[in-house]
Amino acid sequence: MRKDYCVKCWKENYGRTEQRKHFICSNTLGICEGCGKKKRIVLQDDAYIGEYSILESHIAFLSIWLLKELFYVMVRMIQRIFDK
Numbered sequence: 001m002r003k004d005y006c007v008k009c010w011k012e013n014y015g016r017t018e019q020r021k022h023f024i025c026s027n028t029l030g031i032c033e034g035c036g037k038k039k040r041i042v043l044q045d046d047a048y049i050g051e052y053s054i055l056e057s058h059i060a061f062l063s064i065w066l067l068k069e070l071f072y073v074m075v076r077m078i079q080r081i082f083d084k
């Protein structure tokens with residue numbers, strides 16, 4: 001599980017050098033597990049969103065390919081029925 005970190009500690013722990021805008025932070029203050037201070041906690045990081053979208057596009061591609069294959073199988077079955 002991901003730890004609760006403020007932007008500063010998040011950057012230090014995950015080796016991120018991006019600007020503040022790349023991180024989505026909580027609206028309320030939380031205890032940072034890095035420095036132990038009460039700060040806004042990083043909820044989401046652009047890098048992780050990127051990884052998810054790559055995974056999603058792979059799943060989308062796979063499901064389209066599967067649907068296409070299924071369609072061809074069905075077409076062949078229909079053709080066989082009509083050929084008789």
Ligand SMILES: [Zn+2]
Binds near residue numbers: 006008032034036039
């Ligand atoms: Zn911190």
